[in-house]
Amino acid sequence: MKKGNHTVLNQTFSVPFRYPVYFDENIFDKENTLLADTLKGDKIPKIYVVIDQGVSDAHPDLLDKIHTYASAFSDLFVLATDPLIVPGGEQSKNDQKSFQQILDATSEFGIDRHSFIIGIGGGAVLDMVGFAAAIAHRGIRHIRIPTTVLSQNDSGVGVKNGINAYGKKNYLGTFVPPYAVINDFTFLQTLDDRDWRSGISEAIKVGLIKDATFFAWIASNAKALANREQAPMETLIIKCAEMHLAHIGGKDPFETGSSRPLDFGHWAAHKLEHLTGYQVRHGEAVAIGIALDSTYSYLKDMISQEDLHQIVSVIDTLGFELYVPELSGEMLLKGLEEFREHLGGELTIMLLEELGKGVEVHEMDTELILQAVEKLKMFQLKRQGA
Amino acid sequence: MKKGNHTVLNQTFSVPFRYPVYFDENIFDKENTLLADTLKGDKIPKIYVVIDQGVSDAHPDLLDKIHTYASAFSDLFVLATDPLIVPGGEQSKNDQKSFQQILDATSEFGIDRHSFIIGIGGGAVLDMVGFAAAIAHRGIRHIRIPTTVLSQNDSGVGVKNGINAYGKKNYLGTFVPPYAVINDFTFLQTLDDRDWRSGISEAIKVGLIKDATFFAWIASNAKALANREQAPMETLIIKCAEMHLAHIGGKDPFETGSSRPLDFGHWAAHKLEHLTGYQVRHGEAVAIGIALDSTYSYLKDMISQEDLHQIVSVIDTLGFELYVPELSGEMLLKGLEEFREHLGGELTIMLLEELGKGVEVHEMDTELILQAVEKLKMFQLKRQGA
Numbered sequence: 001m002k003k004g005n006h007t008v009l010n011q012t013f014s015v016p017f018r019y020p021v022y023f024d025e026n027i028f029d030k031e032n033t034l035l036a037d038t039l040k041g042d043k044i045p046k047i048y049v050v051i052d053q054g055v056s057d058a059h060p061d062l063l064d065k066i067h068t069y070a071s072a073f074s075d076l077f078v079l080a081t082d083p084l085i086v087p088g089g090e091q092s093k094n095d096q097k098s099f100q101q102i103l104d105a106t107s108e109f110g111i112d113r114h115s116f117i118i119g120i121g122g123g124a125v126l127d128m129v130g131f132a133a134a135i136a137h138r139g140i141r142h143i144r145i146p147t148t149v150l151s152q153n154d155s156g157v158g159v160k161n162g163i164n165a166y167g168k169k170n171y172l173g174t175f176v177p178p179y180a181v182i183n184d185f186t187f188l189q190t191l192d193d194r195d196w197r198s199g200i201s202e203a204i205k206v207g208l209i210k211d212a213t214f215f216a217w218i219a220s221n222a223k224a225l226a227n228r229e230q231a232p233m234e235t236l237i238i239k240c241a242e243m244h245l246a247h248i249g250g251k252d253p254f255e256t257g258s259s260r261p262l263d264f265g266h267w268a269a270h271k272l273e274h275l276t277g278y279q280v281r282h283g284e285a286v287a288i289g290i291a292l293d294s295t296y297s298y299l300k301d302m303i304s305q306e307d308l309h310q311i312v313s314v315i316d317t318l319g320f321e322l323y324v325p326e327l328s329g330e331m332l333l334k335g336l337e338e339f340r341e342h343l344g345g346e347l348t349i350m351l352l353e354e355l356g357k358g359v360e361v362h363e364m365d366t367e368l369i370l371q372a373v374e375k376l377k378m379f380q381l382k383r384q385g386a
Numbered sequence: 387m388k389k390g391n392h393t394v395l396n397q398t399f400s401v402p403f404r405y406p407v408y409f410d411e412n413i414f415d416k417e418n419t420l421l422a423d424t425l426k427g428d429k430i431p432k433i434y435v436v437i438d439q440g441v442s443d444a445h446p447d448l449l450d451k452i453h454t455y456a457s458a459f460s461d462l463f464v465l466a467t468d469p470l471i472v473p474g475g476e477q478s479k480n481d482q483k484s485f486q487q488i489l490d491a492t493s494e495f496g497i498d499r500h501s502f503i504i505g506i507g508g509g510a511v512l513d514m515v516g517f518a519a520a521i522a523h524r525g526i527r528h529i530r531i532p533t534t535v536l537s538q539n540d541s542g543v544g545v546k547n548g549i550n551a552y553g554k555k556n557y558l559g560t561f562v563p564p565y566a567v568i569n570d571f572t573f574l575q576t577l578d579d580r581d582w583r584s585g586i587s588e589a590i591k592v593g594l595i596k597d598a599t600f601f602a603w604i605a606s607n608a609k610a611l612a613n614r615e616q617a618p619m620e621t622l623i624i625k626c627a628e629m630h631l632a633h634i635g636g637k638d639p640f641e642t643g644s645s646r647p648l649d650f651g652h653w654a655a656h657k658l659e660h661l662t663g664y665q666v667r668h669g670e671a672v673a674i675g676i677a678l679d680s681t682y683s684y685l686k687d688m689i690s691q692e693d694l695h696q697i698v699s700v701i702d703t704l705g706f707e708l709y710v711p712e713l714s715g716e717m718l719l720k721g722l723e724e725f726r727e728h729l730g731g732e733l734t735i736m737l738l739e740e741l742g743k744g745v746e747v748h749e750m751d752t753e754l755i756l757q758a759v760e761k762l763k764m765f766q767l768k769r770q771g772a
Contacts, residue, residue, distance in 0.1 A: 006408050006409055006410035006420055007408070007409040007410075007624055008406050008407065008408050008409070009406070009407040009409075009624075009627065009628055009631055010404065010405075010406050010407075011403075011404065011405050011406070011407060011543075011563070011631045011634070011635055012402070012403070012404045012635065013402075013403055013634070013635035013636075013639050014400045014401065014402045014403070015400065015401050015403065015639055015640055016398070016399075016400045017397075017398070017399055017400070017401065018396065018397065018398045019396075019397050020394050020395070020396050020397070021394065021395040021396075021397060022392050022393070022394050023392055023393040023394070023395075024392035024393075034392055043730060043731060103551070103558070104552075107551070107552035107554070107557070112728075112730070113730070114730035114731075134560065135517075135521065135558045135559060135560060136557065136558060137557065138546065138548060138556070138559045138560055138561055138641075139560070139561070139640075157397075160524065162524060165489070165493070166490075166493035168493070170524070171493065171522065171523065172489070172521045172522060173521060173524045174520065174521060174524055174525070174560055174562075175524055175525070176560075177397070238393055238395075241395065242395055245395055245397045248397070248399070249397055249398065249399035250399075253399050253401055254401055254525070255524075342498075344429060344498070344499070344500035345429060345500075
């Protein structure tokens with residue numbers, strides 16, 4: 001062993017991951033065996049359930065139903081203790097109280113790798129529960145039951161989890177696939193209009209950058225979706241989740257590379273959410289971000305005026321705002337600079353080269369961004385005038 | 387979408403992992419480019435270094451050397467701030483202060499996915515640093531520089547990290563491969579005799595269950611190893627690390643299954659460490675655990691008396707105790723029961739069916755365990771009389 005003449009062993013291996021994403025309804029009805037079948041194994045596992053308070057408030061019978069369901073399938077699994085109810089939304093990720101409560105419970109009730117932790121709720125709660133499950137015992141099996149449009153078609157079916165820290169979103173977290181995802185469409189019925197709508201922007205996003213047919217389908221179903229028709233929403237969620245899963249499974253599930261091609265419309269959205277103290281919800285901010293980057297793409301002669309008007313019309317028909325006063329040009333340019341830093345110095349932004357086809361660019365024209373903001377203001381004025 | 391007639395999308399993907407494990411010396415000499423080459427990339431990354439206090443105490447010039455090294459390679463990387471020195475051993479994993487300090491530093495100094503966190507120290511410190519690196523930004527690139535025999539040949543080259551919580555070892559942690567491992571043999575020279583010796587028991591373990599030739603090599607080099615000869619120790623470390631890496635990469639890197647075939651000698655060792663408040667070190671406890679399970683294997687007519695005496699003689703020659711008073715039969719049976727619970731109800735214990743070949747059993751004979759303890763007592767008396 002000489003200096004400069006070291007020995008090296010190269011460790012290489014591949015880890016296969018597999019999980020089912022189910023779409024069903026009334027999953028806590030005794031007649032529905034999907035969840036019980038998912039929990040079935042050689043031994044009777046202990047189950048620890050965490051519920052988003054927004055969900056338990058909207059479904060006051062949920063706790064009873066879970067207890068009844070557990071009694072009906074007591075030969076297959078057992079509740080370790082009563083479900084824990086945690087505040088929903090970003091609060092569950094900001095304040096580490098719920099996160100700590102879950103870790104404490106794993107120790108107190110002996111929830112280990114032979115058990116399951118089940119999260120029921122919106123994306124934020126699922127992220128937080130998933131992170132606790134990922135690190136206790138180096139990973140407890142975790143089942144996600146997303147209850148919002150956004151979590152059912154996007155965040156809830158993926159492999160990321162996390163909590164906020166140091167004032168930064170998702171500062172602490174891991175990439176750990178869930179054991180299973182069970183989307184229950186029944187929960188969509190009690191969403192307020194903003195939450196129902198919000199999740200649709202991720203579907204618009206994937207349609208615009210990857211699948212013109214899906215975007216056209218959304219355009220022709222925009223009124224029905226705005227009217228809260230259940231059937232097209234279920235179709236939209238399944239299609240959008242399918243595309244999201246394909247993207248995750250495609251190239252770089254744990255994001256070791258720097259590029260994030262699915263982030264169309266997101267750079268401005270992140271800044272906007274932050275500027276409004278999360279009063280503008282993620283999906284609402286993404287809708288505005290999509291409108292902005294589409295307008296920029298038009299100003300760059302990448303898509304036609306007709307294309308742009310169709311995009312803006314879909315967003316408008318669904319009931320999204322197209323502009324909010326916090327979105328000043330100055331703030332946007334600041335946000336772009338922050339995004340560049342976040343990416344480690346080199347900017348990567350997804351734009352549109354046609355409907356259904358995104359393209360990555362590494363520079364943006366400051367003047368055209370400011371012009372795009374002015375155009376959004378006008379779209380919004382027209383919208384309010386209509 | 388009908389009840390009991392759900393839609394399912396099956397997500398499957400494989401994630402490839404690759405990392406080099408280097409063996410070298412004097413890695414912080416300016417003339418040695420190994421570390422600098424490892425950090426080289428498109429951009430100049432920020433480096434955050436965490437050092438085990440045991441190491442910095444034994445090498446008072448280490449901090450200066452790191453600064454000099456960083457100056458010499460300022461075109462390749464930059465130190466984000468002064469290295470953090472943390473208490474070594476289990477304390478670094480028990481008290482979450484150091485862990486929290488590292489997370490704080492990632493936020494304060496902008497250590498992100500484009501940066502590196504480097505841990506220098508024994509296995510406990512590396513585990514703790516690795517866990518912080520694994521969860522900040524969902525994973526900062528992490529380089530391990532193990533400084534003890536045990537961490538260089540076993541714990542430091544693997545994919546686990548973690549800290550203790552709720553009084554339980556490694557209660558919080560993840561499976562995340564390091565970016566690279568750089569073993570620097572120079573650090574071995576300042577280890578105290580107990581630490582020098584302790585790491586050897588993992589080599590005895592893999593030899594006994596997997597490679598009779600390696601065990602025979604250890605037997606014939608036991609005296610030289612006990613005399614702290616550097617050359618055989620380097621050979622032992624490289625061979626043992628190689629077998630450990632092969633085991634990890636072999637079947638189930640992230641331990642999704644329940645079996646842990648490399649845990650020969652470990653069930654009793656864990657109990658013993660705990661009973662002595664970690665006064666008996668991991669490697670010392672494993673040596674006794676190996677002696678116990680080998681004796682049990684002999685009493686079960688699985689290996690010959692000659693085999694057993696060779697095993698005991700190697701352990702003895704290396705300077706390990708063969709028995710400590712805390713290892714009562716009663717405590718051992720309690721430990722076995724705890725291990726059974728830890729495995730979720732079904733016991734899996736590795737025993738020897740010949741030198742170089744382990745075999746898994748799912749039951750142990752209480753009476754023979756007690757007899758094995760008595761035999762160890764006698765071996766120890768003979769040892770002390772010698």
